[in-house]
Each structure stands twice: as C-alpha cells, then as structure tokens.
Amino acid sequence: MDHPESRLRLQAELLWSTTAVQGGRFLFLGGVDLDMKATDGTEAQKRAAGGSAANTVTDGDVVGLGTGSTAAHAIRALGETVDSGTQISGVPTSFEARALAREAGIPLIELNEAVGPDAPGIDIAIDGADQIADGTLIKGGGAAHTREKLVDTAASQFIVVADPSKEVRTLTHPVPIEVLPEAWSVVSGRLRGLGGEPEVRPAVQKDGPVITERGNLVIDCRFGKIETPGSLSGDLGTIPGVLEHGLFVETADEIHIGTDDGVRVEHRGWVDDPGAHL
Numbered sequence: 001m002d003h004p005e006s007r008l009r010l011q012a013e014l015l016w017s018t019t020a021v022q023g024g025r026f027l028f029l030g031g032v033d034l035d036m037k038a039t040d041g042t043e044a045q046k047r048a049a050g051g052s053a054a055n056t057v058t059d060g061d062v063v064g065l066g067t068g069s070t071a072a073h074a075i076r077a078l079g080e081t082v083d084s085g086t087q088i089s090g091v092p093t094s095f096e097a098r099a100l101a102r103e104a105g106i107p108l109i110e111l112n113e114a115v116g117p118d119a120p121g122i123d124i125a126i127d128g129a130d131q132i133a134d135g136t137l138i139k140g141g142g143a144a145h146t147r148e149k150l151v152d153t154a155a156s157q158f159i160v161v162a163d164p165s166k167e168v169r170t171l172t173h174p175v176p177i178e179v180l181p182e183a184w185s186v187v188s189g190r191l192r193g194l195g196g197e198p199e200v201r202p203a204v205q206k207d208g209p210v211i212t213e214r215g216n217l218v219i220d221c222r223f224g225k226i227e228t229p230g231s232l233s234g235d236l237g238t239i240p241g242v243l244e245h246g247l248f249v250e251t252a253d254e255i256h257i258g259t260d261d262g263v264r265v266e267h268r269g270w271v272d273d274p275g276a277h278l
C-alpha cells in the first residue's frame with residue numbers, strides 16, 4: 001500500500017464513502033472504479049509517442065495541445081522546437097495544457113482566434129486517449145473532453161498519442177460525460193435507459209464530485225462492450241443536460257503508439273484490418 005497510486009486510490013475511496021454516507025447525494029456506488037486514468041504504459045513509451053507526433057509539426061503551424069501525461073510529452077517536445085527557432089502557436093485543450101505550454105515557451109492563442117473566417121485555422125491537434133479501437137477513442141479521463149473534442153475536431157489533422165495498453169479490439173472503458181450540475185440525476189436515468197451504469201466521478205483531494213473547468217460534473221458510464229460507438233455517440237448527444245461525451249468516433253487521422261521498440265504509426269484507413277496487431 002506504499003505505492004502513491006494505491007494511497008491516492010484509498011484516499012479517494014474513503015472520501016467517496018464519506019460523501020455517500022454523509023450527503024447521500026451521489027449514490028451510484030455499485031462498483032466504484034477510480035482508475036479512469038489507469039494505464040500499464042511506461043513513461044518511455046508515452047515520451048516516444050509524444051515526440052513522434054511533435055515531429056510532424058512544421059514551421060508556422062497552429063497546434064491543438066492535448067491533455068494528459070502522453071500529450072504532455074508532445075507539448076514538452078514542441079517547446080524544444082520553439083527553443084530552436086520553429087514558430088508555432090498553441091491552442092490548449094485545458095488548464096493543464098495551457099500551464100504546461102506556457103512553461104515550455106509555446107506562444108498561445110484562443111480557440112476563437114484560431115478558427116473563423118479570417119483566422120489561421122488549427123493545422124494539427126495532438127492529444128491522448130483512454131482507450132482506442134480502430135480510430136475511435138474514449139477520452140475524458142482528465143475531465144477535459146469537452147474542450148478536447150472542440151479543438152481536436154476543429155484541426156485539419158488529429159494525431160492521437162498513446163502507449164500500447166490503450167489499444168483494444170472493442171471499446172469497454174466507461175464513457176465520461178460532462179453534465180450540468182442540476183442535470184446529473186435526470187441524465188443518469190437516461191443513461192440507465194440506454195443500458196449504462198452511471199457513476200458521478202468523485203474528486204480525489206476534495207470532498208464530493210469532480211468539478212470541470214466549466215463548473216459541471218462528470219458522469220462515468222459503463223456500457224460493457226461498445227460494439228456500435230457511432231450509434232451510442234448519437235444517443236448520448238441527444239440527452240438534455242449533457243454538454244459533451246468522451247466518445248470520439250473515427251476522429252483520429254493518425255495514431256502514434258510508443259512501444260519499447262520505437263513508434264508504430266497507424267493511419268486513417270486502418271479499419272480495413274482492425275486490431276490486426278492485437
């Protein structure tokens with residue numbers, strides 16, 4: 001129990017139990033699973049993926065900067081290219097990405113400045129994923145998926161960076177869903193109607209739920225094996241009170257998987273041979 005992750009997990013479980021007993025408000029305790037960011041990947045694999053994606057960025061590009069530990073490696077690598085004279089502008093997908101980009105010396109512009117009639121557009125976005133199957137992703141382990149989807153899908157090219165533990169044949173990861181605070185109960189009922197098992201995501205170093213950058217809640221919803229992500233995505237998108245969900249259906253143009261032997265790059269069109277390497 002000395003491992004920091006174990007301590008965090010225990011702490012989170014204790015906080016969550018306390019909330020449930022004291023407040024009785026977020027009673028989705030069927031199977032508490034706080035491993036929304038669980039990965040068996042190594043830092044070296046993530047660094048390799050991030051560096052490989054950063055290498056595709058060229059002088060003058062506007063770059064969407066993703067969130068999470070793998071995208072962070074890409075941001076750091078981009079910072080090094082800026083140091084060596086490459087001119088880029090970054091569009092951050094979260095508070096975390098913004099802070100890291102500032103630290104790395106990457107000039108930033110707002111999404112509304114980057115996209116529009118007289119705007120430069122976003123040339124490329126680099127972002128991580130919690131699970132990947134044939135170019136369809138589940139994102140939102142960092143509760144940043146609403147802005148991530150805005151930036152990643154606005155880009156001319158979207159590159160996903162990940163370690164091999166994220167790849168699966170069929171998506172099974174709980175789908176993060178950002179909801180208005182007053183809507184969590186109604187939305188949870190609708191999710192159960194779709195066959196899901198919703199849980200409001202608990203915070204770790206705070207009592208109560210995770211609050212997103214926009215002041216909303218996140219519901220993580222298990223659907224078991226997601227055989228038809230496109231249809232589920234459509235269903236989730238029509239629920240009143242849902243801001244955005246973490247299913248990114250066939251949005252990726254390239255997937256850079258960092259391995260111990262280098263980086264494997266999958267290009268759009270991989271669906272011809274789905275999961276052949278798995």
Ligand code: 5RP
Pocket residue numbers: 037039066067068069070071127128129130138139140141142143144145148
């Ligand atoms: C944040 C995300 C992240 O990209 C995703 O959780 C992957 O993170 P990591 O690279 O740390 O595993 O979607 O909302």
